[in-house]
Amino acid sequence: MLTQTLGSSDLQVTRIAYGCMPLGGSWDNAPLSDQTKISAIRSIRAALDQGVNFFDLADIYCRGKSESAFSAIWQEIPALREKIYLQTKCGIRLPDDPNASGPDGYDFSYEYIVRSAEGSLKRLKTDYLDLFLLHRPDPLVEPDEVAHAFDDLHQSGKVRWFGVSNHTAAQIEFLRQPLRQPIITNQVAFNLIHTHLLNEGILFNQDNPLLARDEGTLEYCRLHNITIQAWGPLAWGQLTGREVENPAANVLKTAAIVEEMARSKGVSREAVLVAWILRHPAKIQAIIGTTDPVRIAAACQADELELTRQEWYRLFIAGRGEELP
Numbered sequence: 001m002l003t004q005t006l007g008s009s010d011l012q013v014t015r016i017a018y019g020c021m022p023l024g025g026s027w028d029n030a031p032l033s034d035q036t037k038i039s040a041i042r043s044i045r046a047a048l049d050q051g052v053n054f055f056d057l058a059d060i061y062c063r064g065k066s067e068s069a070f071s072a073i074w075q076e077i078p079a080l081r082e083k084i085y086l087q088t089k090c091g092i093r094l095p096d097d098p099n100a101s102g103p104d105g106y107d108f109s110y111e112y113i114v115r116s117a118e119g120s121l122k123r124l125k126t127d128y129l130d131l132f133l134l135h136r137p138d139p140l141v142e143p144d145e146v147a148h149a150f151d152d153l154h155q156s157g158k159v160r161w162f163g164v165s166n167h168t169a170a171q172i173e174f175l176r177q178p179l180r181q182p183i184i185t186n187q188v189a190f191n192l193i194h195t196h197l198l199n200e201g202i203l204f205n206q207d208n209p210l211l212a213r214d215e216g217t218l219e220y221c222r223l224h225n226i227t228i229q230a231w232g233p234l235a236w237g238q239l240t241g242r243e244v245e246n247p248a249a250n251v252l253k254t255a256a257i258v259e260e261m262a263r264s265k266g267v268s269r270e271a272v273l274v275a276w277i278l279r280h281p282a283k284i285q286a287i288i289g290t291t292d293p294v295r296i297a298a299a300c301q302a303d304e305l306e307l308t309r310q311e312w313y314r315l316f317i318a319g320r321g322e323e324l325p
C-alpha cells in the first residue's frame, strides 16, 4: 500500500488508515466480552492484510473498550507494535465524567489531557502513542495549559506527535502559538456527501451562499503542512447499499454514479468513495471505519485507483446536490 509522510513528522503512514471506533462493541460500562475481542482482532487483521499501518482510536470510543479491544492484537501478533502507528484522542468528556449525572462537555485542561493519555496507554497496553489528538475544540481552552500538557507527555516519551480534530484554521492558529511541538494532523468529517471542507472556497462571494464558515481550513492545513484526516470516508454506507430512510436526492444520484463508475472500472463502490478523497492534492488520509473484512478490502482497492479530474468533478457536483457557481 502507498505511504505518505504525515504532516511535518517523520511518520510514513498508509494513505488509508483504519478507524477503530466500534471495536469495543457497545458504548456502556458492560465488560468487554471475549466475542467482542475476537471480532476486533478479525477487523484489525483484515486491515493489516491489506497493508494498513495506521490505526485511529479515542479514549471515549465505546467508553474506553475500543482501546482495550485493540490491545488484544498484541498477543496475536507480538512483534506488531513497532510496525504500526497508533493514534488516539482526548478532550470529549462523556456524561457522568468526572461526577455522576454531570453534563457532557469538552476539556483541554492539563489534568484531563495528561490523565486521558495515561488511561489510553494503559488500555492500549503500550508505552507510547505515535500521535495524540485533541478531539473537538474546547471553548474554554487555554493554549498555555495545552502546551504544558504536551511538553510533559512528549518529554516523558509517552507521546511522539500531536494533532487536532474538528478544528478550524483560526482555532489551530490560536492553539499552536505557545506549543513547542508542531500540530501535524487535523481530523475532520469529509466524504462525497459531506463536502463542507471544500464549500467555502467554492461559494465565496456568491449571493446568499450557504457558507460552511470553516475559515479556509483546508488551505491553512496545506500551507502549514498539517495532514487532513477524513473521518466518515465511506459516507456511513449511505452510498454503498445501507438502507436509508427517505434518502435525499443528492444521495440517490451520487450512489447511482458511484455504482456506474465502480462497474465500469471493475472495482468496488467503496473504492470509488475513498479514491475521490485520495485524489485531492492535499494528500488527505482516509480513516475507514467499517468492521466488515469484505468492506475493508473493498475500500482498500482505492489505493490503486486514480480518478481523473473529470470523474472527480462529476462526483463532487452530484454529492453537493447542485451545480457549481
Ligand SMILES: NC(=O)c1ccc[n+]([C@@H]2O[C@H](COP(=O)([O-])OP(=O)(O)OC[C@H]3O[C@@H](n4cnc5c(N)ncnc54)[C@H](OP(=O)(O)O)[C@@H]3O)[C@@H](O)[C@H]2O)c1
Pocket: 018, 019, 020, 021, 022, 056, 057, 135, 165, 166, 187, 188, 230, 231, 232, 233, 234, 235, 236, 237, 238, 240, 241, 242, 243, 287, 288, 289, 290, 291, 292, 295
Ligand atoms: N474525529 C472525530 O470526531 C471522529 C468522529 C467519528 C469517527 N471518527 C473516526 O473515523 C473512523 C471512521 O468513521 P465512521 O465510522 O464515522 O465512518 P465510515 O467509515 O464512513 O462508516 C463506517 C460505518 O458505516 C457502516 N457501513 C459502511 N458501509 C456500509 C454498508 N454498505 N452497509 C451497511 N453499513 C455500512 C459501517 O458498518 P459495518 O462496520 O457493519 O461495515 C460503519 O458503521 C472511526 O472508526 C473513527 O476512528 C472520528
